[in-house]
Amino acid sequence: MAPETCAGPPTPFAWSTPAYALRVGGGGVRFRPLPADAPTGREADAALREARAAGWEDPRIVGALPFRTDAPAELMVADTVRDVRAGPYPAEGPGGAPSSGPPPRHRLREEPSAEEYARLVGRAVERLSRAGLDKVVLARTLLVDTDAPLDTGRVLKRLAERDPDAFTFAVQSLVTHDGEDSRSTAPTLVGASPELLVARNGPRVRSHPLAGSAPRHPDPETDRERARALLASPKDLREHAFVVADVAERLRPLCSRLDVPPSPSVTATATMWHLGTSVTGVLREPPPSALELAAILHPTPAVRGTPAGAAARAIRAWEPFDRGLYAGAVGWCDADGNGEWAVALRCAEIAGTRARLFAGAGIVADSVPADEAAETGAKFRTMLDALGLGAPGPGPTVPASTAPGEHP
Numbered sequence: 001m002a003p004e005t006c007a008g009p010p011t012p013f014a015w016s017t018p019a020y021a022l023r024v025g026g027g028g029v030r031f032r033p034l035p036a037d038a039p040t041g042r043e044a045d046a047a048l049r050e051a052r053a054a055g056w057e058d059p060r061i062v063g064a065l066p067f068r069t070d071a072p073a074e075l076m077v078a079d080t081v082r083d084v085r086a087g088p089y090p091a092e093g094p095g096g097a098p099s100s101g102p103p104p105r106h107r108l109r110e111e112p113s114a115e116e117y118a119r120l121v122g123r124a125v126e127r128l129s130r131a132g133l134d135k136v137v138l139a140r141t142l143l144v145d146t147d148a149p150l151d152t153g154r155v156l157k158r159l160a161e162r163d164p165d166a167f168t169f170a171v172q173s174l175v176t177h178d179g180e181d182s183r184s185t186a187p188t189l190v191g192a193s194p195e196l197l198v199a200r201n202g203p204r205v206r207s208h209p210l211a212g213s214a215p216r217h218p219d220p221e222t223d224r225e226r227a228r229a230l231l232a233s234p235k236d237l238r239e240h241a242f243v244v245a246d247v248a249e250r251l252r253p254l255c256s257r258l259d260v261p262p263s264p265s266v267t268a269t270a271t272m273w274h275l276g277t278s279v280t281g282v283l284r285e286p287p288p289s290a291l292e293l294a295a296i297l298h299p300t301p302a303v304r305g306t307p308a309g310a311a312a313r314a315i316r317a318w319e320p321f322d323r324g325l326y327a328g329a330v331g332w333c334d335a336d337g338n339g340e341w342a343v344a345l346r347c348a349e350i351a352g353t354r355a356r357l358f359a360g361a362g363i364v365a366d367s368v369p370a371d372e373a374a375e376t377g378a379k380f381r382t383m384l385d386a387l388g389l390g391a392p393g394p395g396p397t398v399p400a401s402t403a404p405g406e407h408p
Contacts, residue, residue: 013062013078015332016160016168017340022062022332025081030056034063034075044291047077048335058082061291064171064189064330064344065298067323074171074189074325080332105147106389112140112320114377118369120318125367127314135242136305136314138372139360141321142380144387146353152190155350158386159192162270166192167342169330187356189325191347192382194269195276197329198297199340200290203283205251210267210343211243211302211362212236212275215378227266227273239362240264240275243302247279250297254288255281269346271381290339294329303327303343303360324349326358346382357383 012031015022024031034047044061051059056079063075112120117140124136152170160168173186196208214230217223230236248260258281267276288296304327305311315323326349331341348357359379361372 012172014170021083024078031076031078051077060332060334062332064325065328066325067327107145109143114373118373121369121372124363132310134306135362135364136311137303137360137362142357144355149352150350152188155190155386163192166194168192187349187351193342193345195343197341197343198293200338205281205283207247207279209243209247209302210274210276211240214273216271230273235366239364242306243300244277246301256284257282289333289337291333294341298329348383
């Protein structure tokens with residue numbers, strides 16, 4: 001099957017880091033979806049070789065892996081353009097350039113509410129040992145309905161300006177029905193992830209798992225105290241250790257050398273403090289591609305929990321929605337196997353006048369339900385700010401009582 005050429009917007013993929021931006025380009029929007037059940041290995045290599053043979057200048061595998069490993073991936077081979085970052089992100093993504101104007105009238109609906117989520121966390125804490133769990137990550141959603149279409153270009157620009165060190169991304173669904181292109185109505189996943197799942201550059205590999213969080217505070221001294229308290233929190237250090245141990249265990253057989261710092265440091269976003277550990281190594285020959293590494297590491301205990309099987313069963317039983325691409329992996333891999341993949345966090349599915357925001361928290365034996373609910377509320381604020389609906393700085397969490405809205 002020859003690569004297809006689709007002219008004009010919307011661009012199906014955009015990616016931005018502090019050093020560079022990546023977008024689908026090449027004299028028009030050129031891409032071909034990959035088989036949903038074959039996102040890695042020979043199929044990906046064959047698609048890249050075919051694209052090169054067709055004259056594409058810089059073909060890469062781009063897109064997202066869903067949270068559930070048995071769900072279809074949203075991956076494509078695309079002709080890409082890499083821009084060195086010299087200033088604010090140009091906001092070229094699905095939906096085109098950013099628009100101007102006042103925030104749209106909107107309605108919010110939490111699913112579940114903060115109170116319901118806190119009760120869920122309380123029941124989970126009581127059931128952890130019976131379910132054979134050390135940790136489980138539970139998420140909730142926030143529906144935003146607006147009176148005017150949401151502009152993903154504008155959202156991307158705000159995300160990159162507010163969290164310039166994050167991995168800013170947009171991935172439009174390429175799902176088709178009866179052979180028809182459904183991009184005009186399919187949602188776009190837009191976000192700014194603070195967490196690097198894996199990066200490969202030649203034989204070198206790096207992962208920066210995050211686990212253990214605290215909301216930022218507008219008062220500088222209080223904010224610094226929250227960071228110090230996070231670094232000293234036995235609960236958060238234990239939660240973080242689960243993730244680092246899992247990443248190291250999965251990477252070690254693939255590496256001739258692996259360096260794992262003995263303790264984490266704090267990583268800041270505009271709204272949250274996180275515990276993070278930078279794991280680095282040198283891959284054995286022949287090295288797996290960045291996409292293969294992402295598939296090996298994903299999902300980590302940072303988004304699922306541990307042990308893996310028990311955590312996956314608990315999420316299916318306790319969460320009242322399907323995560324889709326949320327808490328999956330988003331990024332790219334080139335024809336040489338190099339690439340970067342981030343965990344799909346601080347994100348929302350946007351389609352027309354509706355956005356569906358996601359946020360989660362890691363639950364362990366000494367989790368406090370009200371604190372975990374407040375943490376998810378603080379995490380919603382990244383996307384609320386980007387949608388033009390949030391306060392300009394750290395502040396209160398999303399209220400539990402919101403105006404009524406429709407279910408998706």
